[in-house]
Amino acid sequence: xxxxxxxxxxxxxxxxxxxxxxxxxxxxxxxxxxxxxxxxxxxxxxxxxxxxxxxxxxxxxxxxxxxxxxxxxxxxxxxxxxxxxxxxxxxxxxxxxxxxxxxxxxxxxxxxxxxxxxxxxxxxxxxxxxxxxxxxxxxxxxxxxxxxxxxxxxxxxxxxxxxxxxxxxxxxxxxxxxxxxxxxxxxxxxxxxxxxxxxxxxxxxxxxxxxxxxxxxxxxxxxxxxxxxxxxxxxxxxxxxxxxxxxxxxxxxxxxxxxxxxxxxxxxxxxxxxxxxxxxxxxxxxxxxxxxxxxxxxxxxxxxxxxxxxxxxxxxxxxxxxxxxxxxxxxxxxxxxxxxxxxxxxxxxxxxxxxxxxxxxxxxxxxxxxxxxxx
Ligand SMILES: CNc1nc2cc3c(=O)[nH]c(N)nc3c(CCO)c2[nH]1
Numbered sequence: 001x002x003x004x005x006x007x008x009x010x011x012x013x014x015x016x017x018x019x020x021x022x023x024x025x026x027x028x029x030x031x032x033x034x035x036x037x038x039x040x041x042x043x044x045x046x047x048x049x050x051x052x053x054x055x056x057x058x059x060x061x062x063x064x065x066x067x068x069x070x071x072x073x074x075x076x077x078x079x080x081x082x083x084x085x086x087x088x089x090x091x092x093x094x095x096x097x098x099x100x101x102x103x104x105x106x107x108x109x110x111x112x113x114x115x116x117x118x119x120x121x122x123x124x125x126x127x128x129x130x131x132x133x134x135x136x137x138x139x140x141x142x143x144x145x146x147x148x149x150x151x152x153x154x155x156x157x158x159x160x161x162x163x164x165x166x167x168x169x170x171x172x173x174x175x176x177x178x179x180x181x182x183x184x185x186x187x188x189x190x191x192x193x194x195x196x197x198x199x200x201x202x203x204x205x206x207x208x209x210x211x212x213x214x215x216x217x218x219x220x221x222x223x224x225x226x227x228x229x230x231x232x233x234x235x236x237x238x239x240x241x242x243x244x245x246x247x248x249x250x251x252x253x254x255x256x257x258x259x260x261x262x263x264x265x266x267x268x269x270x271x272x273x274x275x276x277x278x279x280x281x282x283x284x285x286x287x288x289x290x291x292x293x294x295x296x297x298x299x300x301x302x303x304x305x306x307x308x309x310x311x312x313x314x315x316x317x318x319x320x321x322x323x324x325x326x327x328x329x330x331x332x333x334x335x336x337x338x339x340x341x342x343x344x345x346x347x348x349x350x351x352x353x354x355x356x357x358x359x360x361x362x363x364x365x366x367x368x369x370x371x372x373x374x375x
Pocket of ligand 1: 095
């Protein structure tokens with residue numbers, strides 16, 4: 001299969017497992033390590049594509065499950081695909097729907113064939129399978145598609161995690177078989193195995209023997225303590241091909257992005273920056289700031305004096321607090337712009353630090369300022 005998505009290694013860090021790279025896709029190149037803003041329903045909430053480009057979002061994530069149940073993948077296909085539908089001409093990665101079924105639908109039944117579930121919108125009985133997930137993603141026309149997998153809950157019994165990862169491997173095989181356009185869309189497999197080193201190894205071996213263009217680490221950021229996630233990364237990342245993109249799903253917070261990059265992760269996604277923005281919580285270089293706090297009512301400085309984003313350049317904490325308290329949409333737009341810029345800027349600084357072999361020092365400096373040295 002001629003890979004439509006390829007990884008170009010630029011530099012490996014001397015201090016750690018970190019690396020600089022480029023992921024080449026049909027809609028452009030992604031400088032890695034990279035953070036992907038999440039646009040679940042074909043929009044990164046309240047952001048225009050132009051604003052995302054201004055902050056240099058290189059790639060965004062959207063969701064098979066959500067676009068399948070609304071507006072329906074056939075409509076997106078008839079619109080000319082997801083890029084056209086949402087007016088985004090840079091790369092798009094779509095998740096395969098498995099995780100969303102488990103996190104959103106209260107009634108579901110898993111069989112070898114696939115997952116039967118009720119729509120969280122109207123209770124309709126629906127079915128997703130590897131073949132269906134591929135049909136939907138091919139209709140959306142995303143550049144990077146994720147294999148249909150099961151993300152086991154945390155915690156989960158060893159035997160359950162083992163049986164689940166083996167079914168995820170069989171599902172990945174079926175995704176590969178039913179992929180309509182391998183020549184112009186990259187299909188990534190998702191390594192599972194919970195918090196068990198032997199199961200992670202088993203999953204990685206089974207999936208890397210099938211030669212996917214890229215690999216993700218799934219089953220993390222599901223409520224486990226951060227140190228446990230880092231332990232899983234310590235022994236899983238080295239099992240992944242060095243010449244292919246490594247994507248850590250559902251991560252995350254500034255500290256986790258840095259720790260993941262140190263362990264050789266190239267791509268990250270998380271709803272955190274956009275989700276917390278909606279209740280007025282902002283990421284700043286000295287930690288989280290909850291703008292609703294009364295002490296900001298007369299604070300006419302920027303959210304973060306070290307930030308150069310549109311929000312910090314033009315608006316005060318007092319004004320943003322007023323908008324959030326008044327439930328004004330513009331307030332959510334301003335906190336979203338800031339939080340996304342903050343993480344995208346953090347990844348630019350991470351890439352710079354790798355280039356100059358000083359990522360571990362960068363981590364210590366960042367954590368000290370962000371108040372994370374005590375974790
Ligand atoms: C927020 N934490 C998180 N953990 C994840 C774990 C998985 C996973 O194991 N499989 C798939 N397909 N998607 C996942 C996603 C959604 C994408 O961010 C996750 N998100």
